[in-house]
Amino acid sequence: MTTQTLPEQGAAPYIAAVDLGSNSFHMVIARVVKGDIQLLHREKQKVQLAEGLNEELVLSEEAIERGLNVLRQFADTLQPFAPQSVRVIATYTLRRAKNSATFLRRAKTLFPFPIEVISGQEEARFIYQGVAHFEHFNGRRLVIDIGGGSTEFAIGEAAQPLRLSSRNMGCVSYGKSHFSQGKISARRFNRAIIQAEQELEPIVSSFRAAGWQQVVGTSGTIKTIRDIIQGFGWSNGPVDLTHLLRLQSYLLKFEHCQQLDLPGLTEDRKLLLCSGLSILIAAFQMLQIEQLVYIDAALREGVLYEMSDRMQHLDIREQTMQSLVTRYDIDQAQAGRVRATALALFEHVKDSWHLGEEEALLLGFAATVFEIGLHINSSGVQKHSAYILQNANLPGFNQEQQNLLACLVRFHRRKIRADEIPYFSLYDLPVVINLLVLLRLAVLLNQKRRDDFLPLFSAQAAVQQLQLQLPPSWLQQQSVLTADLVQEQKTLKKIAFKLDIPALQDLLNHVNPQLETDG
16 A cells, blocks of 8 residues: 555545564554445564563564564555554563563654553454454354464454453464474474463363354464365365364474475464464363364454544443443442543643643543542552552553553552652653642542532643642632642642642631742
């Protein structure tokens, strides 16, 4: 696809999904026509990012450079696209690498689109959504996707996933640990299969209890295995365990992967075949799979469909928040008050602080669930709330969005420990601080948990400061709130933020003209 083929004003919108996988980087460009996705262009570049991940989970400089070089190429293709029309998802290797922040910082300098690192369960959800939208099926199905560093499993009905799991086993990582330098032997196969079975053990009971009527395989590893089996004429349709074991026996005739010359096996897949086959055999045996069909849709297609949904204002994150509200019996009335106040403050300051729709959504979400930790204990509620949000499965949220929610809720009251605010690739520190200030003020101003408590107010903002206008006559009647606002000024001053409340200053000066505040 070239820039000449991009749509004119008023035409169906073009969108792109980029999948930074552990083996390959993929890019898919599509357009949305009447709510449906038309795929227009695909690019795939072998990167083998997982190959550069050592035992200490540090990504090598060579692997980082391979990834950055491909991003440069993708950036050229995506040059005409607006940022909101492109979604970039990073999976296992950047999820696990201790120095992933280094990769993300360097990527920012040459790739103008934000990179979202997602959890394994979120990866499985996207894969399931890609399959569910690609081909309708009446009944429950199990979806398996063997990637370079992890393998995802999902069970669902129609568009609704019911079980999601990501296991730390992939064709690149297992190739490196079990079939090093491309060597093939029965012992290597047995060792790889046993380790994969051990990795699957924790999910076997749950998945088998859920049950399914169809098993679907996706992506390159399973496609290659299917193509080889069909190329040999062993099957013209589904793959079963006898086909997989027959292929294993055939491969044991060789001593090295480079000797393989099989129908459907490309050069770049030779070193990954044995490891991918071992994982698939283990899955068949542990989950008692009878047969599997291949569908040519996966994570990136799932991302495209979710982008289309958001364009139609159908955001799965809203469903996720409502699910948390119900599950943890959150006080919806108080959450509504805090959310309304936070978003009202946001409207006053968004232009000065250059905040957009995404920041408003995340602030609203944080206000919705800031008291989720009451489910554990009212003492230290902010810590309990942050723990739940940090560790819960939150469909629709990438890792940084989930970390930001946890961070905002963690410091919505009491001290702000600046050294505990995590590094964010997608959000600059001033943005995090500004959202935190808005949430803290919204919580503080609604401490009486009453609908008729707050008067009309306004706010103005500048860099690292906010001025809050409250009616002096109203503030005079709020002795506890007055003391809390004075303390809030002191707390924010410690992180170099100035909170100015003229009515508070006037009130304190009237009570004691010699008194100085931090306002």
